[in-house]
Amino acid sequence: MLSTLGNLIWFFLGGFWLGLGWWLAGLVMALSIVGLPWARSCFVFGGFCFFPFGREAIDREELTGQGDLGTGALGLVGNVLWFVVAGLWLAIGHVIAAGLNFVTIIGIPFAIQHLKLAACALAPVGKTVVSKDVAAAARQRNARYPS
Secondary structure (H helix, E strand, O other): OHHHHHHHHHHHHHHHHHHHHHHHHHHHHHHOOOOHHHHHHHHHHHHHHHOOOOEEEEEHHHHHOOOOHHHOHHHHHHHHHHHHHHHHHHHHHHHHHHHHHHOOOOOHHHHHHHHHHHHHHHOOOOEEEEEHHHHHHHHHHHHHOOO
16 A cells, blocks of 8 residues: 555656656667667666556566576676666666655655666666565575575
8 A cells, every 4th residue: 555655656756757768768779679688678667667666676686596698797798888878867867856856855765766766777687676575585585595
């Protein structure tokens, strides 16, 4: 219930416009053909940006317990290319929205969420979005069985 209320308020305090920004970046990436690997991430994080409360971005390696293409060296290269092309601009948008939300008392939790999304905007490759329960279970499992 609280997540639903938070998502509703969030949608009007910057989530809608920045979600569209993510989707626009995804559309540009998809149309460029070369950017197809990043397009899916854009649409996933755009949906996350529309309604973030109750969900969390987590490294896929932390979630699954094993690496893949996006969590290794190729993921690092992908994140560097992403940062130059679109990541910096999306992060700036989230930081500006966070600043605007921080000036009000009710906006502080939303500003914090914008800052989390700004971090995601800088390096989305190798991350996925899951419910908070799934993320907590993955962290608890990894705490029990360190690699």
